[in-house]
Amino acid sequence: MDNQREVQAAVNSGSHLGKTVGYLVAGLGIGAALSIFLAPRSGAETRQWLANKCLNGIDTANEKVRKTRVQVKDIMDQGQQKISDAVVAGREAAGKS
Numbered sequence: 001m002d003n004q005r006e007v008q009a010a011v012n013s014g015s016h017l018g019k020t021v022g023y024l025v026a027g028l029g030i031g032a033a034l035s036i037f038l039a040p041r042s043g044a045e046t047r048q049w050l051a052n053k054c055l056n057g058i059d060t061a062n063e064k065v066r067k068t069r070v071q072v073k074d075i076m077d078q079g080q081q082k083i084s085d086a087v088v089a090g091r092e093a094a095g096k097s
């Protein structure tokens with residue numbers, strides 16, 4: 001009975017923390033958006049700045065995807081090599097029996 005209450009209290013605590021972090025992130029996003037639109041720039045300058053930020057973000061994401069693909073390919077190659085080695089070792093072991 002006490003264990004159930006402790007588990008429930010832990011779940012509620014984690015849920016509360018998640019909500020708090022969610023509200024913090026939402027507040028930061030709203031604050032950032034308002035600061036962009038209320039900044040002392042013309043509309044054209046603000047649109048150009050936003051476009052540049054978006055393009056930079058896309059470039060950064062593409063670069064990370066490329067690096068991740070290379071890492072995954074390396075891991076897959078290593079895994080295939082280990083499997084091939086295991087198959088060869090298994091065949092040799094089966095042949096010796």
